[in-house]
Amino acid sequence: YDEGCAALLEHAVPLHREYGIPGHVCFVASQVGVVRDVPGSSYDGMMILSREQVHELAKEGWGASCHGMTHAHITEDNVAFEVYESRTRLEEALDLPVAMFCLPGNNDHWPVVRAHAVAAGYTSILTIFDDVNTGDTDPLRLCRCPLHTEYPPPFYSRFDPYKRLHQAIDRGGWVIDYAHCPMPDKPIHPAKDCTTAELAQRFETVRRVGGDDVWLAEPNEVVEFLLATQ
Numbered sequence: 001y002d003e004g005c006a007a008l009l010e011h012a013v014p015l016h017r018e019y020g021i022p023g024h025v026c027f028v029a030s031q032v033g034v035v036r037d038v039p040g041s042s043y044d045g046m047m048i049l050s051r052e053q054v055h056e057l058a059k060e061g062w063g064a065s066c067h068g069m070t071h072a073h074i075t076e077d078n079v080a081f082e083v084y085e086s087r088t089r090l091e092e093a094l095d096l097p098v099a100m101f102c103l104p105g106n107n108d109h110w111p112v113v114r115a116h117a118v119a120a121g122y123t124s125i126l127t128i129f130d131d132v133n134t135g136d137t138d139p140l141r142l143c144r145c146p147l148h149t150e151y152p153p154p155f156y157s158r159f160d161p162y163k164r165l166h167q168a169i170d171r172g173g174w175v176i177d178y179a180h181c182p183m184p185d186k187p188i189h190p191a192k193d194c195t196t197a198e199l200a201q202r203f204e205t206v207r208r209v210g211g212d213d214v215w216l217a218e219p220n221e222v223v224e225f226l227l228a229t230q
Helices: 013-019 051-058 079-094 110-120 165-171 196-213 219-229
Strands: 024-027 063-066 100-102 124-126
Touching: 013 196, 024 079, 051 063, 051 079, 063 079, 063 219, 079 110, 100 110, 100 219, 110 124, 124 219, 165 196
Parallel strands: 024 063, 063 100, 100 124
Antiparallel strands: none
């Protein structure tokens, strides 16, 4: 879940518990336990999870990643602040290790982040390239599968609870779902989120289609496993 809105505790976390699926939260390093301050964001003004709340989620298998220091576009001019310093800042804010970076905004700055990630202490990068990951996927270019109610024109693609699951099975791969803050009845932004009913439908489909073969893991877990077995 990009941003880490505290409303997840009320609306999404109960579904994770019901279906036994751990979650993952991507935090803007300078905004933990405070009201989100990213003007223009659909989630601006929403309360962000606190250190204590994150620690409780961590006990249930949840993980975290760094979403930059301020959610800004990253260039060579600000990479020290947005990628290097943000990791230290987030580890101090959460009192947890942080080894994963999540691109803020879009994929345009992935080359800059990729060039600095390892030196900054990261082992992996979450992008918004929409695809299945496999054992051959570069951990510094992990793809994610967006869960959205409706993507904007010209596509108008609707929510699909089966999205990329059969592709992952066929390729022997794995899927990282992502949303922001699912809400009942209506998403905060239909192209960035799904509803809680749609989230429950996705979880039920993952459990049913995956059966006994699916590993319901948090992304850091998978990366650690892959790096250890390469």
